[in-house]
Amino acid sequence: MQHYPKSIRNLIQNLAKLPGVGEKTAERLAIHILRRPQNEAEHLAQSILAVKQSVRLCASCYGLSDAEHCHICENPARDPAILCVVEQPADMIAIEKSSAFGGMYHILGGALAPMEGVGPEDLRIGELLERVTSKGIKEVILATGTSVEGESTAAFIAQQLSGSDVRVTRIASGVPVGGDLKYIDKMTLKCALDGRHVL
Secondary structure, X not given: OOOOOHHHHHHHHHHOOOOOOOHHHHHHHHHHHHHOOHHHHHHHHHHHHHHHHHOEEOOOOOOEEOOOOOOOOOOOXXXXXXXXXXXXXXXXXXXXXXXXXXXXXXXXXXXXXXXXXXXXXXXXXXXXXXXXXXXXXXXXXXXXXXXXXXHHHHHHHHHHOOOOOOEEEEOOOOOOXXXXXXXXXXXXXXXXXXXXXXX
């Protein structure tokens, strides 16, 4: 890399800071950008700045938005009585891509991790509880991850809502569609058996 001019070295170093981008990939990206027309490089730079300047958290669900409320919260076709609780905006996007959910979301901003100093006050659990009581929510779907932290977060929220009239459900977990049982880990198989249902 030392053979490149300083400006290219600087670009490579900055691109290599991106997740999943190593030095070789950063080098290829830098050379690609260098070879593209000036206006393409300007559009790329402007789009990066625009994201930093205009994207904020939705005032309702805490998802990513260009306005005060995101397009999901503003959609009158969504069911406002069903709330899906996820850890991060990327989790909400994953569920949206499935087209399997038509309600609203609440993004916690992480999961409980006492060993790392992340407690209930560090997440948007208080905002969730207030939303459930003030917005007429009938069902809360806990769609946190299946890690120890995700499971403990779901259990904590379920316990906090146990005295209310709201229905609290947990997303199913288990064998993926098309999965071969001999390649499935024992914890996933246990979840699949525990969550079995009548056909």
